[in-house]
Amino acid sequence: xxxxxxxxxxLVMGMTNKKSLKCEQHLGHNAMYWYKQSAKKPLELMxxxxxxxxxxxxxxxxxxxxxCPNSSHLFLHLHTLQPEDSALYLCASSQAFGSDLNEQxxxxxxxxxxx
Amino acid sequence: xxQVTQSPEALRLQEGESSSLNCSYTVSGLRGLFWYRQDPGKxxxxxxxxxxxxxxxxxxRLKATLTKKESFLHITAPKPEDSATYxxxxxxxxxxxxxxxxxxxxxxxxx
Numbered sequence: 001x002x003x004x005x006x007x008x009x010x011l012v013m014g015m016t017n018k019k020s021l022k023c024e025q026h027l028g029h030n031a032m033y034w035y036k037q038s039a040k041k042p043l044e045l046m047x048x049x050x051x052x053x054x055x056x057x058x059x060x061x062x063x064x065x066x067x068c069p070n071s072s073h074l075f076l077h078l079h080t081l082q083p084e085d086s087a088l089y090l091c092a093s094s095q096a097f098g099s100d101l102n103e104q105x106x107x108x109x110x111x112x113x114x115x
Numbered sequence: 116x117x118q119v120t121q122s123p124e125a126l127r128l129q130e131g132e133s134s135s136l137n138c139s140y141t142v143s144g145l146r147g148l149f150w151y152r153q154d155p156g157k158x159x160x161x162x163x164x165x166x167x168x169x170x171x172x173x174x175x176r177l178k179a180t181l182t183k184k185e186s187f188l189h190i191t192a193p194k195p196e197d198s199a200t201y202x203x204x205x206x207x208x209x210x211x212x213x214x215x216x217x218x219x220x221x222x223x224x225x226x
Contacts, residue, residue: 042119042218048212101146108157109158
């Protein structure tokens with residue numbers, strides 16, 4: 001595997017289900033991100049994990065729960081979702097040292113549909 | 116609050132017809148501006164980072180420029196394979212991780 005991989009690529013779930021999205025980066029990076037991309041809307045940063053910080057977008061509902069067990073893996077746990085949560089969920093990674101600004105590399109995304 | 120506005124929302128060009136995409140931004144101290152390309156069903160692909168007004172970067176038929184208020188992505192003699200959505204994002208001073216994205220410009224290049 002190379003780059004940033006995400007599984008599953010497609011997910012359909014009911015409002016009462018619990019599921020998890022998985023992201024793995026094979027680039028040796030030390031920062032990982034979750035973004036939400038809804039139709040006709042800008043990418044919205046949800047969470048950032050790096051050696052130095054964990055950042056949460058305060059507008060993200062608590063039904064989304066991130067987990068970052070190490071620098072290569074990132075999960076997004078989903079529970080009691082709403083239909084408006086249907087979107088493309090993108091994972092990204094970057095090299096992060098202090099205040100260096102480095103480009104983020106994105107995975108292909110998980111297309112989530114909540115019924 | 117940081118804001119990024121991209122125009123036009125959609126652009127259709129004939130093959131070989133050059134044009135420019137605009138990204139206007141409002142940010143409290145620009146750390147850097149990014150351009151990405153996104154194909155349908157895929158994640159964004161990094162193109163350029165610009166750091167200061169007057170800076171320019173080129174890659175094949177693409178050239179990105181930056182002023183204090185906006186950035187342009189110039190496409191010279193585009194080909195059908197340049198069809199994609201082009202995204203602009205800014206990173207503010209004091210943050211090396213958090214990007215604010217625009218809604219993108221969907222470019223279609225007709226053969």
